[in-house]
Amino acid sequence: MEADEDWEGDIEAQVLAPLEQLIKLLLHGRLTAEQADFVCGVSLPRLTAWVLKLRLPSSATLRVASYLHFVLEVSVALVRKTDYWEIVDTVRYILTDSQAYHFYAPAPSKPGARGPGGRAGASRDAGGAEQGGGLDEEERSSGDHSGSEGSRSDDGRPEVERACEWYSPSEYSPSEDVSPLYIRSVEVFHAAGGFDTLVARIAQTPLLNLTAVLMLLRPLVKVKEVLKKAVLQGHLRRVEAALTHYVSALSDEVLKLADRKSMGDLHKCLEALYDHARLPGAQRLDKLRLALALKCLRTPNLEKRLHGLSEIKEMIVLLLHKQEYLRSFADRAEREGRTHRGASPAVQLQLAQSAPELLVEWLQRERVV
Numbered sequence: 001m002e003a004d005e006d007w008e009g010d011i012e013a014q015v016l017a018p019l020e021q022l023i024k025l026l027l028h029g030r031l032t033a034e035q036a037d038f039v040c041g042v043s044l045p046r047l048t049a050w051v052l053k054l055r056l057p058s059s060a061t062l063r064v065a066s067y068l069h070f071v072l073e074v075s076v077a078l079v080r081k082t083d084y085w086e087i088v089d090t091v092r093y094i095l096t097d098s099q100a101y102h103f104y105a106p107a108p109s110k111p112g113a114r115g116p117g118g119r120a121g122a123s124r125d126a127g128g129a130e131q132g133g134g135l136d137e138e139e140r141s142s143g144d145h146s147g148s149e150g151s152r153s154d155d156g157r158p159e160v161e162r163a164c165e166w167y168s169p170s171e172y173s174p175s176e177d178v179s180p181l182y183i184r185s186v187e188v189f190h191a192a193g194g195f196d197t198l199v200a201r202i203a204q205t206p207l208l209n210l211t212a213v214l215m216l217l218r219p220l221v222k223v224k225e226v227l228k229k230a231v232l233q234g235h236l237r238r239v240e241a242a243l244t245h246y247v248s249a250l251s252d253e254v255l256k257l258a259d260r261k262s263m264g265d266l267h268k269c270l271e272a273l274y275d276h277a278r279l280p281g282a283q284r285l286d287k288l289r290l291a292l293a294l295k296c297l298r299t300p301n302l303e304k305r306l307h308g309l310s311e312i313k314e315m316i317v318l319l320l321h322k323q324e325y326l327r328s329f330a331d332r333a334e335r336e337g338r339t340h341r342g343a344s345p346a347v348q349l350q351l352a353q354s355a356p357e358l359l360v361e362w363l364q365r366e367r368v369v
Contacts, residue, residue, distance in 0.1 A: 040086035049093045052101040069188045076192045095222045104179040202242040210258040224276040232277040247291045
């Protein structure tokens with residue numbers, strides 16, 4: 001017991017308290033630009049990931065949860081008010097349910113039961129209240145009381161009820177595989193408007209480079225398996241609108257910095273989100289990919305023009321092969337006594353969205369040929 005108290009005191013004095021003080025300085029603009037960049041991009045992500053990997057005594061769980069929730073709330077405020085988008089890398093670590101993070105070790109109880117990290121206002125308990133004061137009142141979470149009956153929001157509902165609005169323990173993954181502490185971290189970020197803030201930043205000026213856009217999307221990718229389908233679909237529609245605006249407003253200077261890997265990673269990221277949201281994303285993804293390819297094709301940079309041309313040619317080949325495969329699938333269904341109309345909805349949808357005519361129409365409309 002004494003060893004646990006020593007361990008808790010060490011991590012408080014040597015890690016958590018100094019980090020929270022550093023975040024306060026960052027929030028209030030008391031760091032130089034170089035210091036702020038280093039804190040957001042290097043020290044804070046690494047140290048937070050290190051804390052998550054520690055095997056902590058149970059007595060330290062609430063204090064660490066308090067620190068994590070504080071970081072999540074401050075991150076939302078920083079992305080809204082400043083250009084310190086690099087802090088999203090820390091958010092990505094906190095919202096990653098990895099086996100390497102012993103802090104998120106699965107608990108035997110269901111997420112709804114709430115473990116030690118399930119108290120509302122945890123980011124202000126055990127020393128978090130002072131640091132949380134750096135946020136504007138409207139940007140802070142409303143509830144800062146806790147008790148045996150569970151926390152409540154300003155509408156009087158228990159947090160278990162509120163979590164049910166976005167949390168899906170059964171749609172994607174078994175509830176016993178998800179730690180209550182992880183669910184609480186996602187809830188804190190969700191309640192603070194974190195996902196909406198990250199998506200909104202994509203379309204805001206000054207436009208970020210493609211690597212930064214990917215970083216803003218990764219927290220949503222990390223939590224996609226615990227979000228209800230309807231909630232994830234709503235976020236994804238906003239992502240689609242933000243990316244459409246982003247690509248149309250992309251300047252030649254910013255586009256010149258984008259590489260082929262970043263463009264491919266963006267496509268894979270969106271594919272993963274559409275897949276888990278169970279939305280028909282083929283046509284949406286194709287339109288976004290074509291819009292980016294067209295932007296490359298019309299830039300004065302020769303390398304990007306060649307890349308844009310290569311993307312369009314690749315999409316033509318992919319659509320033709322995909323159409324052939326789906327047609328053969330429909331023919332086989334007819335030979336087995338099923339009509340094409342009786343094929344699965346997913347196959348019908350892919351047939352409707354994969355038609356090469358859609359690409360031909362786009363090529364003519366944009367005067368590519």
